[in-house]
Amino acid sequence: MSIVLDFNGKNLAKSKTMDLHYLPAKIDGDGEANVEQYFNNYTREATECGNGILTNSLRGYPLVGEQLKVPEQYRGLVLQETEKSINKSIDRQLRLTGVFEEFTYWNYDKVPSNGDAYRQALLMADVGQALTQHISEQDLEAEIARNKENTKEHA
Amino acid sequence: MSKKATRASKPKPDPEAEGSSKKSTASALKKVLFVSKELLQKDADDRRLRLERFYHPGQGKDALFVTHPDGQMMELLEYAEPRRSWLLNSEVCSNGRIYMTSPVDPTLLALHHLRKHCAQRAMSLDNIAVEENSTSRLLNEFIFPETLKCVADVKSSGDQRFYKYNQERTLAWLALKTRHVANILKEKQVHCGHSAQSQNFVRSEKLVAENACKEMDYTRMACDIVGRYLDADLHDLLIHYLHIPSEIQAIVEEKTAAQKRKSKAGKDEGSDSKKIKLNDSDAAAKLKSSGLLDSDGDPNASITSPTQGPLKERSLTAKEKALAKGAKGTKSIASFFKVK
Amino acid sequence: MSDQEDIEIKQENQTVHDTDEKDKKHEDGDIKDTCRISSLKTLGPFIAAKENSRNTVYLSDVPDICKDKPCMLGVDEAGRGPVLGPMVYGISYCPLDSKKALEDLGCADSKQLTEEKRDVIFNDINTKEYATSCIGWAVEIISPNTISTSMYRRSKCSLNEVSMDSAMGLIQQAIDAGVNIAEVYVDTVGPPEKYQEKLLKRFPSFKITVAKKADSTYPIVSAASICAKVTRDHALKVWKFPEGLVIKDNAFGSGYPGDPVTKRFLADHIDLVFGFPRLVRFSWSTAENALADKAYDMEFDEPDTDKPKYAGTKLTKFFKGTTKSGEVIRDECRFFKQRHLGNVMDF
Numbered sequence: 026m027s028i029v030l031d032f033n034g035k036n037l038a039k040s041k042t043m044d045l046h047y048l049p050a051k052i053d054g055d056g057e058a059n060v061e062q063y064f065n066n067y068t069r070e071a072t073e074c075g076n077g078i079l080t081n082s083l084r085g086y087p088l089v090g091e092q093l094k095v096p097e098q099y100r101g102l103v104l105q106e107t108e109k110s111i112n113k114s115i116d117r118q119l120r121l122t123g124v125f126e127e128f129t130y131w132n133y134d135k136v137p138s139n140g141d142a143y144r145q146a147l148l149m150a151d152v153g154q155a156l157t158q159h160i161s162e163q164d165l166e167a168e169i170a171r172n173k174e175n176t177k178e179h180a
Numbered sequence: 181m182s183k184k185a186t187r188a189s190k191p192k193p194d195p196e197a198e199g200s201s202k203k204s205t206a207s208a209l210k211k212v213l214f215v216s217k218e219l220l221q222k223d224a225d226d227r228r229l230r231l232e233r234f235y236h237p238g239q240g241k242d243a244l245f246v247t248h249p250d251g252q253m254m255e256l257l258e259y260a261e262p263r264r265s266w267l268l269n270s271e272v273c274s275n276g277r278i279y280m281t282s283p284v285d286p287t288l289l290a291l292h293h294l295r296k297h298c299a300q301r302a303m304s305l306d307n308i309a310v311e312e313n314s315t316s317r318l319l320n321e322f323i324f325p326e327t328l329k330c331v332a333d334v335k336s337s338g339d340q341r342f343y344k345y346n347q348e349r350t351l352a353w354l355a356l357k358t359r360h361v362a363n364i365l366k367e368k369q370v371h372c373g374h375s376a377q378s379q380n381f382v383r384s385e386k387l388v389a390e391n392a393c394k395e396m397d398y399t400r401m402a403c404d405i406v407g408r409y410l411d412a413d414l415h416d417l418l419i420h421y422l423h424i425p426s427e428i429q430a431i432v433e434e435k436t437a438a439q440k441r442k443s444k445a446g447k448d449e450g451s452d453s454k455k456i457k458l459n460d461s462d463a464a465a466k467l468k469s470s471g472l473l474d475s476d477g478d479p480n481a482s483i484t485s486p487t488q489g490p491l492k493e494r495s496l497t498a499k500e501k502a503l504a505k506g507a508k509g510t511k512s513i514a515s516f517f518k519v520k
Numbered sequence: 521m522s523d524q525e526d527i528e529i530k531q532e533n534q535t536v537h538d539t540d541e542k543d544k545k546h547e548d549g550d551i552k553d554t555c556r557i558s559s560l561k562t563l564g565p566f567i568a569a570k571e572n573s574r575n576t577v578y579l580s581d582v583p584d585i586c587k588d589k590p591c592m593l594g595v596d597e598a599g600r601g602p603v604l605g606p607m608v609y610g611i612s613y614c615p616l617d618s619k620k621a622l623e624d625l626g627c628a629d630s631k632q633l634t635e636e637k638r639d640v641i642f643n644d645i646n647t648k649e650y651a652t653s654c655i656g657w658a659v660e661i662i663s664p665n666t667i668s669t670s671m672y673r674r675s676k677c678s679l680n681e682v683s684m685d686s687a688m689g690l691i692q693q694a695i696d697a698g699v700n701i702a703e704v705y706v707d708t709v710g711p712p713e714k715y716q717e718k719l720l721k722r723f724p725s726f727k728i729t730v731a732k733k734a735d736s737t738y739p740i741v742s743a744a745s746i747c748a749k750v751t752r753d754h755a756l757k758v759w760k761f762p763e764g765l766v767i768k769d770n771a772f773g774s775g776y777p778g779d780p781v782t783k784r785f786l787a788d789h790i791d792l793v794f795g796f797p798r799l800v801r802f803s804w805s806t807a808e809n810a811l812a813d814k815a816y817d818m819e820f821d822e823p824d825t826d827k828p829k830y831a832g833t834k835l836t837k838f839f840k841g842t843t844k845s846g847e848v849i850r851d852e853c854r855f856f857k858q859r860h861l862g863n864v865m866d867f
Contacts, residue, residue: 027230027231027232027233028230028231028232028244028867029228029229029230030228030229030230030231030246031228032228033221033225033226033227033228034220034221034222034223034224034225034226035223035224035226037220037221038223043268043269044267044268044269045212045266045267045268046266046267047264047266047276048264048265048266048267048276049263049264049820049821050263050264050265050818050819050820051262051263051264051265051274051276051817051818051819052265052272052274052276052793052816052817052818053274053816053817053818053819054272054274054792054793054816054817055210055271055272055273055274056271056272056792057270057271057272058267058270058271058272058792058793058794059270059763059791059793059794060267060269060270060271060272061270062762062763062764063763063791063793063794063797064267064794066762066763067573067665067762067798069574082665082668082669082798083794083818084794084795084802084811084818085665085668085669085671085672085795085801085802085803085807086668086669086672086802086820087669087670087672087673095214096214098216098217098218099214099215099216099217099280099281100214100215100217100220101212101213101214102212102213102214102215103210103211103212103213103268104210104211104213105209105210105211106209119211119231122210122268123268123269133674133820133821134672134673134674135674142259142261142858142859142860143259143261143278145858145859146259146859146860146861148368148370148859149257149280149282149855149856149859149861150280150282151364151367151368152361152364152365152405152855153254153255153282153283153284154283154364155357155360155361155363155364156283156284156285156288156357156360156361156405156406156409157283157284157285158357158360159327160330160353160356160357160360162329162330164356165330165349165352165353165356168352168353168355168356169348169349169352172351172352172355172421211867231867236863238850239863239865240850241865242865243863243864243865244863244864244865244866244867255863256863256864256867257861257862257863257864258861258862258863258864259859259860259861260860260861260862261860262860263819263820263821272793272816279864279867370855401853401854401855404853404854404855405853405855405856407853408852408853408856412850
């Protein structure tokens, strides 16, 4: 059984851009939320903390955030399962709810920085590139020879 | 904040319930993804991406990969900070993960099957694990037979190609991969050491030996990253091939050195020239033999070899020699505890 | 207020202090001026024009005499306990020899005063010549949002710290405005010694008295108390909810946890995700408890676990775990673990 990401090029091109906030809290609930009145209304720029730094709060907890772009090599997608089939042998379908190029990243009482786990995690994209970098037959032969040489030296 | 269990009063959508408010049903299942533009379809492309399960040797079980009908595949990773959630337009989403695609060399996944089935005899890909759907799909749809040459001997007979696992080539290939990863870690200045406070040392005492250690830290972490795609025993072989000392040994060495630095700073301030000697010539030799420290004259030397010259300049006092020897991997765990 | 749109929203903590405004107001006659407080009537519009999720500082004009003669200055607060609305810090000052004016105003014992009487005195302070010529005052409206976010900082900032910072900030602004301060009287609910010490350190040249119930002992503190209390009451009256709620007559009750009207208000205005409108001080246990069973559970990093998550390799790392069947558990590599990265097994 596999999962089909049920959208094509056209769907992607026509998809609506969504407004996302990445909140620094575990919230044990899903569904409608009064985001505009209870949250967006209170976002303020905090230039004293740096260019583009934003502040807000969530249930009284101070938030510090910034608008972040989705890393260049990616597109941000929001997917949604249409209905989970009871029949496990049928492929599951995920449909495209929307796309995003940027989102608001919020920290709990901490100015966003390169030390944030999120930014550190994005390094994986570079590591992944290195991991898939092609290795030529020539380099491989050279490495085998070098290793042989070394083994001999130590023997 | 309280950590109370889920309460009944909450409008938990029931994904099984048909005909219930579609909106809330769906919202519970929304997920946020970063998908590589390389995978995403262009305008007229009517094909679909899929999430498929393949055996992940490092995990020891199936994991999800994103596949494109044209034979491209990427690993699906999740960024799962413990306390995160999303606001998506005007909805809250308790799933605070970011799912992101990450390039993976399918050859790494194939290795597990080659070692399992083709260690003793050469086999054609369509004969390996015919009873395992996902394995034969992996080997026949997503592997470039060409790259298998890096890890196997290939024999051709007519149209058919037969593969036999080759450990020597595999380890060399993995070592080169490790080097690529180590280089990117270095380029991105990823902190690879085991200690969180290695930056706190006094500047004048940032020793050459420490740099050699750092080289090894990059190599160790790179090897761990490559290793997470390998069977455990193959990972161990790679560590051995690259002559990477165990980390606990490295920690003992560093702690001993730090202690010496401390006691030295108390005794003879100002004698900067009298530097502390780790078993650095040893470390350098290991690095060199691992092929990760380029030799002089190598065009890549600038990347890896700021450690070269000064290595030989320093001499050991008898006491330091004794300490360094004690730190050289022969220590028991118990003795490590004494070193504060 | 119909003319509010025209008024520039002032930045947090910005002091509104523009002497030209007064003359302009007289010229404009009836047009309401929300930049200056010149009477009880103008207090509400002033507050309403400010962002109520931020702090607002207001300084009255400094009577000339207060710049020359040595002055006493009183400090008091209003609205420390309630779960709703701002806490207001107030100062008032006058020359040491102007006690008569304070007595004439009726500032003897503010706790004995009714709300109406306080309003009258506040109006007199701002309109009666005998008062405006020798008494100045200032308030800081500390928004409930600021109170919550301060108390919920990763390194917690107690309400006492918020209070002292506000008090000292106001005194400093009075100094900056040219008030010749000689003596300072502060009402406190906490231990006076610590407070006094802190104030003396910051303002070593003043004679500083910190005492419990100072507002009934020192008329200048009573005056400060009245300014603070009247400001807090008006802040609640004119409170507009950016959340879009409309409460008839803004009847939230006293804000004290025992008040049934307040209790009802809290119970009736819970948002599943965001909890309450930001009129409410989330950091009050009353608010926390009210949400505990009615809103989604929410969990932030524990403030005390704010140590660096990764403090060196733990020794236990080197003792490999095993499963029940004796298999060695493979640890995810550190690069992934530190970054909260992992494979996806289920989707």
